[in-house]
Amino acid sequence: MPRGAFRRCLPALYFAFLTGPTPEQRMSGTQAPDTHPGESARGTGCVRGKQTSIRVQDCGRGEGARAASRELRRKRAQEHPRQSWALPQPYPAPQPLALHPETQPCPACRSPPPGRLLLRPALPGHPFLLPIMAVYRLCVTTGPYLRAGTLDNISVTLVGTCGESPKQRLDRMGRDFAPGSVQKYKVRCSAELGELLLLRVHKERYAFFRKDSWYCSRICVTQPDGTVSHFPCYQWIEGYCTVELRPGTARTICQDSLPLLLDHRTRELRARQECYRWKIYAPGFPRMVDVNSFQEMESDKKFALTKTTTCVDQGDSSGNRYLPGFPMKIDIPSLMYMEPNIRYSATKTISLLFNAIPASLGMKLRGLLDRKGSWKKLDDMQNIFWCHKTFTTKYVTEHWCEDHFFGYQYLNGVNPVMLHCISSLPSKLPVTNDMVAPLLGQDTCLQTELERGNIFLADYWILAEAPTHCLNGRPQYVAAPLCLLWLSPQGALVPLAIQLSQTPGPDSPIFLPTDSEWDWLLAKTWVRNSEFLVHENNTHFLCTHLLCEAFAMATLRQLPLCHPIYKLLLPHTRYTLQVNTIARATLLNPEGLVDQVTSIGRQGLIYLMSTGLAHFTYTNFCLPDSLRARGVLAIPNYHYRDDGLKIWVAIESFVSEIVGYYYPSDASVQQDSELQAWVGEIFAQAFLGRESSGFPSRLCTPGEMVKFLTAIIFNCSAQHAAVNSGQHDFGAWMPNAPSSMRQPPPQTKGTTTLKTYLDTLPEVNISCNNLLLFWLVSQEPKDQRPLGTYPDEHFTEEAPRQSIAAFQSRLAQISRDIQERNQGLALPYTYLDPPLIENSVSI
Numbered sequence: 001m002p003r004g005a006f007r008r009c010l011p012a013l014y015f016a017f018l019t020g021p022t023p024e025q026r027m028s029g030t031q032a033p034d035t036h037p038g039e040s041a042r043g044t045g046c047v048r049g050k051q052t053s054i055r056v057q058d059c060g061r062g063e064g065a066r067a068a069s070r071e072l073r074r075k076r077a078q079e080h081p082r083q084s085w086a087l088p089q090p091y092p093a094p095q096p097l098a099l100h101p102e103t104q105p106c107p108a109c110r111s112p113p114p115g116r117l118l119l120r121p122a123l124p125g126h127p128f129l130l131p132i133m134a135v136y137r138l139c140v141t142t143g144p145y146l147r148a149g150t151l152d153n154i155s156v157t158l159v160g161t162c163g164e165s166p167k168q169r170l171d172r173m174g175r176d177f178a179p180g181s182v183q184k185y186k187v188r189c190s191a192e193l194g195e196l197l198l199l200r201v202h203k204e205r206y207a208f209f210r211k212d213s214w215y216c217s218r219i220c221v222t223q224p225d226g227t228v229s230h231f232p233c234y235q236w237i238e239g240y241c242t243v244e245l246r247p248g249t250a251r252t253i254c255q256d257s258l259p260l261l262l263d264h265r266t267r268e269l270r271a272r273q274e275c276y277r278w279k280i281y282a283p284g285f286p287r288m289v290d291v292n293s294f295q296e297m298e299s300d301k302k303f304a305l306t307k308t309t310t311c312v313d314q315g316d317s318s319g320n321r322y323l324p325g326f327p328m329k330i331d332i333p334s335l336m337y338m339e340p341n342i343r344y345s346a347t348k349t350i351s352l353l354f355n356a357i358p359a360s361l362g363m364k365l366r367g368l369l370d371r372k373g374s375w376k377k378l379d380d381m382q383n384i385f386w387c388h389k390t391f392t393t394k395y396v397t398e399h400w401c402e403d404h405f406f407g408y409q410y411l412n413g414v415n416p417v418m419l420h421c422i423s424s425l426p427s428k429l430p431v432t433n434d435m436v437a438p439l440l441g442q443d444t445c446l447q448t449e450l451e452r453g454n455i456f457l458a459d460y461w462i463l464a465e466a467p468t469h470c471l472n473g474r475p476q477y478v479a480a481p482l483c484l485l486w487l488s489p490q491g492a493l494v495p496l497a498i499q500l501s502q503t504p505g506p507d508s509p510i511f512l513p514t515d516s517e518w519d520w521l522l523a524k525t526w527v528r529n530s531e532f533l534v535h536e537n538n539t540h541f542l543c544t545h546l547l548c549e550a551f552a553m554a555t556l557r558q559l560p561l562c563h564p565i566y567k568l569l570l571p572h573t574r575y576t577l578q579v580n581t582i583a584r585a586t587l588l589n590p591e592g593l594v595d596q597v598t599s600i601g602r603q604g605l606i607y608l609m610s611t612g613l614a615h616f617t618y619t620n621f622c623l624p625d626s627l628r629a630r631g632v633l634a635i636p637n638y639h640y641r642d643d644g645l646k647i648w649v650a651i652e653s654f655v656s657e658i659v660g661y662y663y664p665s666d667a668s669v670q671q672d673s674e675l676q677a678w679v680g681e682i683f684a685q686a687f688l689g690r691e692s693s694g695f696p697s698r699l700c701t702p703g704e705m706v707k708f709l710t711a712i713i714f715n716c717s718a719q720h721a722a723v724n725s726g727q728h729d730f731g732a733w734m735p736n737a738p739s740s741m742r743q744p745p746p747q748t749k750g751t752t753t754l755k756t757y758l759d760t761l762p763e764v765n766i767s768c769n770n771l772l773l774f775w776l777v778s779q780e781p782k783d784q785r786p787l788g789t790y791p792d793e794h795f796t797e798e799a800p801r802q803s804i805a806a807f808q809s810r811l812a813q814i815s816r817d818i819q820e821r822n823q824g825l826a827l828p829y830t831y832l833d834p835p836l837i838e839n840s841v842s843i
Contacts, residue, residue, distance in 0.1 A: 004103055008476055009053075012761070013157070015160045017180060017207060017499065017739065017773060020413055023188075034778055035495040036390050037041050037273065040624075043651070049336050050620070052105065054235075057259075059743070067380070069250055074626035083403055090223070093584070095259075099810060110318045114683060115237075115729040120187065123699070126808060128587065129651065131693065132323070133189070133190060133191055133192065133224075134188070134189040134191060134192040134193070134223075134224045135186055135187070135188055135189075135224060136158060136165070136187040136188075136189065136193075136221055136222065136224065137185075137186055137187075137221070137222040138156065138170070138184065138185045138186070138187060138219060138220070138221055138222075139172065139182060139183070139184050139219065139220040139222075140154075140177070140182070140183050140184075140185065140219050141181075141182045141216075141217040141218050141220075141223075142177045142178065142179055142180060142181050142182075142183075142217060143180070143215035143216070143217045143220070143234075144177065144179055144180035145215055145346065145347070146179070146343055146345070146346040146347065147179070147212075147213065147346065148179040148180070148213075148214070148215035149175075149178045149181070149214065149690060150177050150203070150212050150213065150214035150237075151178045151206055151208070151209045151212060152203050152204060152205060152206050152211060152212060152214065152240070152673075153169055153171075153202075153203070153205065153206045153383065154170050154176065154177060154200075154201065154202070154203060154204075154206045154809065155167050155169040155170060155202040155434065156168060156169055156170060156187060156199060156200060156201055156202065156219075156598065156804055157195070157199070157200040157202070158189070158193055158196060158198075158199060158200075158221065159197050159198040159199070159200065159260070160192075160193025160195055160196050160197060161193070161194035161195045161197060162191070162192065162193050162194030162237070163189075163191060163192070163193050163194070165181060165187055165189045166189075167194060167200075167202060168187050168188075168295040170183075170185045170623045174826065177214060177313060178534070179445065179812075181271065187831070191369070192223070192225075193226055196223070196524065197219060197246070197248060197260060198245065198246060198260070198261075198403075199221065199245045199664050200242055200243070200244050200245075200278065200821070201216065201219070201233070201237065201242065201243045201245065202242050203237050203239070203240055203242070204240050204242070204698050205223055205240060208245050211238075211239055211240060212239045212506075213236050213237065214236070215235070215236050215237075216233040216234075216235065216237055216243075217232075217233060217234055217376055217795065218231060218232050218233055218248075219231045219233065219245065220228060220229060222721075228787060229247050229248075230244040230247065230248040230793070230796040231246070231247060231248065231791060232245070232248045232561075232792070233245055234792040234794070235339070235341050236340035236341050236426055237341055238566070239689075244264060244268075245561075246261070246264070246561065247456065247562075247793070248275050248564045248793070248794065248796030248797075249562075249797055249798070250562060250563065250567055250795065250797070250800070251563075251564075251794060252563060252564065252660060252662060252668070252672045252675070253563075253661075253672060253673055253674050254266060254668065254671050254672055263561045266558075266838070267655065268560045268561065269344060269557070269558065269559075269560055269674075271654065272556050272557055273557050275293060275339065275539045276289060276553055276556050277289070277293040278290065278458065281294075281584070281588075281640060282368045282606045282609075282610065283610060284551045284606075284609070284611070284688070285546070285606070285610060285612060286546045286547060286549070286685065286686045286687070286688075287484065287550060287553070287586075287611060287685040287686070287804060288546065288549055288550070288553070288580065289549065289553055290578075290583070291338065291578050293582055294764045297738055298513075306809065309388055309806050311325070313392065314643035316388040321693050322660070323538055325803050328687055330586050330589070332591075332614075336506075337398060338578060338581065339577075342575070342577040342578055343574075343578050343807070344575060344578050344579075344717050344781075344783075345783050347781075347782050347783045348575070348781045348782060348783040348842075349781075350616075350774075351781035351782035351783070351784075352781040352843075355775070355779045355781065356776055357714065357775055358730060359388075359772055359775055359776070360590065360772055360824055363768050363772060364555050364641065365385075368384065368764060368765065368768040369765055369769065370762065371763075371764040371765050371768075372763050372765055373763055373764060374471050374758045374761070374763060375601065375758050375764060375767070376758075376763075377758075378758070381733065381734050382397060382656040382733075383733070384732075384734070384767070384768055388728070388732070388775060389732070390728075390729055392729035392730070393729055393732040393733065393827075395737055395826075396729065396730055396732070396733045397732075397826050398731045398746050400733055400735060400736045400798055401521055401524075401717065403494045403495055403513060404492045404493075404494055406494070406495055406524055406527075406762055407485055407492065407493030407494045407495060408486065408492075408493065408637075409531075410458060410493060411493060411636075411637065411641075411656070411842075412457075412638070412641060412827075412829050413640045413726065413730055414540075414640050414722075414723055414724075414726045414727055414731075415531055415534065415535035415563055415723060416534055416638075416640040416641075416722065417473055417539060417541070417626065417630075418458045418531070418534070419456045419457070419458055419485070419622075419630060419632055419635075420456060420457050420458075420459070420630045420632075421453055421455070421456050421630065421631030421632060422449065422450065422455055422457050423450055423453070423457065425450070425484075426448075426457070426459075426482075426600060428482065428499075428502055428504060429457075429482045429484065429497075429499055429504070429510075430504050430510075431446070431484055431496070431497045431510060432446075433445050433446040433447065433687075434509065435497060436484075436486075436512070437496060437514055438495045438513075438514055439486070439494070439496060439512075439513055439514075440486065440496075444707065449486060449609045453631065453634070454487040455484065455485070455486055455487075455496075456484075456485045456493070456632075457482065457483070457484055457485070457532075458482070458483040458527070459482055459483075460479075460480050460481050460482070460483075460501055460527075460530040460531075461480060462480070462538070462608060462612060462615075463480040463530055463533060463605075463608075464501075464502045465606045466478050466480075466530070466533070466600050466604045466607055466608060467600060467603050467607060467719050468599055468600060468601075468602070468604065469599055469600055469601030469603070469604060469740075470599065471594065471596070471597070471740055471762075471763070471766055472598070472763055472765070472766070474742060476599035476600060476740045476741060476742060477601075477741050477743065477744045478503050478529075478530075478533070478600060478604075478741070479501065479526045479529070479530055479677060479741075479777070480500075480501060480530065481498055481499060481500045481523075481526055481527050482498070482499045482502070482531050483495060483498050483527050484496045484498070486633060492638060493635070494513075494536065495513065495524065496512075496513070497510050497511065497512055498512075498526075498613060499511070500523065500526050500745040500746070507747045508747070509746075509749055511523035511749070513748055514748070516750060516752070517804060518752040518753055518754065518756075518757055519746070519749050519750065519751075519752045521752075521757065522752045522756075522760065523746075525735055525738065525757075525760075525761075526741065526745055528735075528737055529599070529737075529738045529739075529740070529741050530739070532731075532737045532738065533598065533599075533600060533604075533608065533738055534608070534747065534834065535723065536598075536611035536816070537605050537608040537609055537612070538608055538609060538722060540723045541607045541609070542612050542613060542616075542620075543612075543615045543616065543715070543719075544715055544716070544719055544720040544723060544724070544841055545576075545579070545583065545621075545669075545720075546580070546713060546805040547715065548572075548573070548576050548687055548712075548716045548840070548841045549576055549580045549841075550682060550685055550721070551569070551682060551685035551686070551712050552573035552576045552577055553577070553685070553718065554678050554679075554682045554686075555570065555678065556573075556683040556686065557575060557681065558674060558677045559674055559675075559678055560674070563674060563675075564658065564662040564795075564800075565675060565678070565709070566660075566794075567794035567795055567800075568655070568709065568713075569712065569713070570792075570794060571710070571785065571789075571790055571792065571839050572712070572713050572717060572839055572840045573716070573840055574717040574785065574839060574840040574842060575841075575842035576716070576840055576841045577843065578842075579842055579843055580841075583657070585800075588602060588605065589602075590602065593769065593773055596766070596768040596769055597739045597740065597766050597773065597779045598739050598770075598771045599739070599740035599741055604723045613687070613688070614690070616687075616693060617690075617692075617693050617694045617695075618693060618695045618696075620692035621695070621705065621711050621715065622710075622713060623644050623645065623710045623711075623719070624645065624648060624649050627641055627645075628744070638840055639821075639829035639832075640722055640829070640831075640832065643814070643818055643829070643832035644714075644718060644719075644722065644832055646814045646817070647714065647718045647787075647811070647814060647832060647837075647838065648710065648714055648809040649832065650807060650811055650814060651705065651713050651714055651718075651807075652707075652710040653705050653714065653807070653810065654803055654804070654806070654810075655709045655710050655763075655805075657800075657803040657806070658798075658800055658803055659705050659706050659709070660700050660702065661797075661799050661800060661803075663702045664702075665702075666700060666701050666702070668702075669699055669700060669701060669702055669704075669705055670699075670727055675699065675705075676698055676699065679695055679696055679699050679708070682695070682697065683695055683696065683697040684697075684792060684818075697835060715839050716839075717787045717838065717839055718787065718832055718837050720838070720841045721831055721832060721837040722831050722839060723838065724777060724778070724834055724843070725778060725780075725836065726778070726829045726831050727774045727777055727778045728771075728774045728775050728777075728778035729772040731770070731771065732774065734761065734762065734767045734771065735761060735771070738761055738762050738767075739762055739767075739770040739772075740762045741760055741761070741762075742759060742760055742763070743756070743759060743760040777843055779843075780838055780843050781842075781843060784838060784842075785837070785838065786834060786835050786836070786837060786839065787811060787837040788804075788808045788811045788834065788839075789808075790804055812834070815833050815834045815835055816828070818832070818833045819833065832835025
């Protein structure tokens with residue numbers, strides 16, 4: 001033991017020697033914390049991680065005395081809950097203590113009264129050894145992630161309604177704060193602090209070690225009266241800083257009245273608004289995170305949502321370059337410097353690289369990524385991903401050219417939101433009954449089927465003015481087709497007619513199933529190309545990725561950690577900002593993958609998304625409203641609709657319970673200024689303040705709040721799974737989802753052959769680059785959290801925890817129903833099976 005530490009402990013050791021129990025009596029002793037001579041009751045009592053303690057025997061006053069002691073302890077706790085036994089500073093010379101009769105030591109043995117430890121002078125002339133009244137026990141949990149531990153010094157300060165504890169370092173024998181560890185400490189105070197309001201976590205330098213990151217999961221504090229307070233953290237703490245945590249009980253701003261807590265909310269949001277700043281990527285785009293803002297944040301901030309590494313401008317062309325094995329340029333700087341609380345974990349990053357590099361290098365070594373020119377025959381396309389085949393990819397390869405499978409994909413493919421039921425034909429699609437009579441049969445006609453609600457239209461009007469692009473030095477082409485479909489009496493959805501432009505005329509023939517095989521197949525392939533462009537750019541990237549990024553940004557900027565809606569939404573924003581930054585660095589950047597594989601290129605993508613957002617409405621955003629507006633509630637075998645509605649109802653029930661618990665009235669919603677700022681920022685930044693969108697700019701009732709939150713959670717989880725997870729399944733056979741077309745749409749019938757068909761499809765290297773993208777985005781990297789999985793316990797109250805358990809139970813039943821139904825399907829629909837749905841947009 002160091003000499004200084006021994007000197008501090010000497011009076012206590014001598015006191016223990018004089019008053020200590022006999023060996024046979026030590027089992028019933030009570031422990032008192034130690035203090036340093038001449039100090040108030042503060043500090044850990046630790047010397048280089050070693051805990052010291054004093055045990056005092058109750059001198060065997062007998063069972064009756066112990067029972068009386070327990071009763072007296074209960075009585076004293078009721079009468080004097082805040083009484084302090086700490087003496088004032090500076091300490092006077094040792095004097096006999098004049099105590100209340102109930103608090104006098106036992107007359108027979110001079111042991112302390114029940115519930116108190118009374119220490120008297122150890123030796124004449126030595127400082128008085130102070131009593132300690134309040135001991136707070138801390139349980140600190142470090143996250144189980146790679147490099148989650150720290151070697152820095154960690155200290156805490158407890159702040160309560162009756163005072164503030166001294167800053168106290170947390171130190172034990174051995175290593176503290178190792179990854180996945182749960183360690184216990186004590187904080188000693190001269191008096192009880194009352195209700196705990198804040199817990200300050202101080203992270204400071206230790207010796208000569210360089211600063212590192214620490215992932216603190218949570219800290220549990222057991223108060224002297226046995227009350228347990230949970231302080232959720234679940235964030236990376238970088239550099240040397242102080243993080244202020246509030247108890248896990250969720251509170252709106254209306255429920256906080258103390259200036260200390262109101263100031264805490266304000267400072268927290270100000271710090272996050274400085275860290276997470278909006279950026280305009282392109283006119284008409286939803287606003288997105290500006291990764292350059294991370295470089296301006298200093299490490300010693302009061303809140304740990306900061307980043308100190310210098311970042312190069314996101315648009316800096318010097319950082320946009322090719323990497324070996326990758327076919328496109330990558331904006332490297334924007335990927336290297338990501339705020340720690342939104343970036344991929346090490347596990348997810350490694351998993352993503354292991355998915356990407358072998359597949360890319362494999363194609364590179366086989367020469368597929370550099371091979372230009374047309375495919376020699378269709379069967380050669382089966383060898384692109386010969387080792388990554390699934391049941392669905394094989395099914396698609398066998399049935400892709402069949403009309404019933406063409407119609408099936410409008411219901412259960414990767415873009416199941418295009419169909420609209422129509423009661424009359426639009427003037428721009430002049431289909432006559434004679435054209436479709438051979439398919440409809442003699443018992444019905446086109447007008448009858450329109451009146452019965454069996455005719456549906458897929459309109460790709462948005463592509464009519466889309467700019468085109470050059471690939472491999474050759475111009476590419478785009479069509480804006482109209483596809484008419486019929487729901488047959490057998491329940492199959494089949495195509496009736498296809499027009500490849502929005503303007504009818506002699507140069508825009510209407511293709512029919514009765515045309516030649518290659519003419520009809522080419523017309524359907526043009527529709528599948530249009531389907532690819534609309535799906536990838538609008539249905540997938542715009543309506544899930546970019547909008548969910550805006551939801552995540554508004555949540556981080558406008559809601560503090562203690563807000564119930566922050567706690568509700570945070571799991572559904574996990575990794576969204578990171579994956580979108582990756583997409584902008586690899587797909588949307590100049591000469592990125594979009595420029596390398598699509599017929600419209602980056603400029604066409606910007607056009608499609610800005611146009612799509614200008615026409616996107618709140619009705620489109622809410623699944624039940626969208627299905628009703630499109631008139632598709634009665635189509636049989638629409639598994640996306642059936643599974644999606646079940647999940648919507650489960651989410652709605654869960655959200656309704658959470659909202660009802662924290663917002664009991666309309667006034668509680670209207671008076672929550674943080675909530676109103678949150679929804680207002682979403683309206684302004686995601687939907688650019690467009691009133692015609694129908695999105696709310698203010699919430700007035702709990703019902704409006706439930707609908708809005710349900711739609712957000714559904715689109716961040718289930719909707720993204722529905723439009724993302726099947727991309728490799730339905731796109732691995734390239735003719736089913738071509739990313740570009742090398743010949744213009746045919747203007748006459750009877751000219752298509754196998755050769756002209758192959759010459760219209762993308763070239764070999766374009767096809768392989770696109771399939772590589774499909775493979776990557778369909779493989780969710782490790783570190784997954786399925787829908788309804790909340791390992792981070794942000795809610796600590798019993799009511800929301802029960803709501804979470806009920807939500808998980810509903811999802812489990814939905815999963816069982818889906819798996820039972822799929823057993824009877826020729827092609828199972830699994831994309832909305834809850835265990836396969838990620839909680840957030842993370843790939």
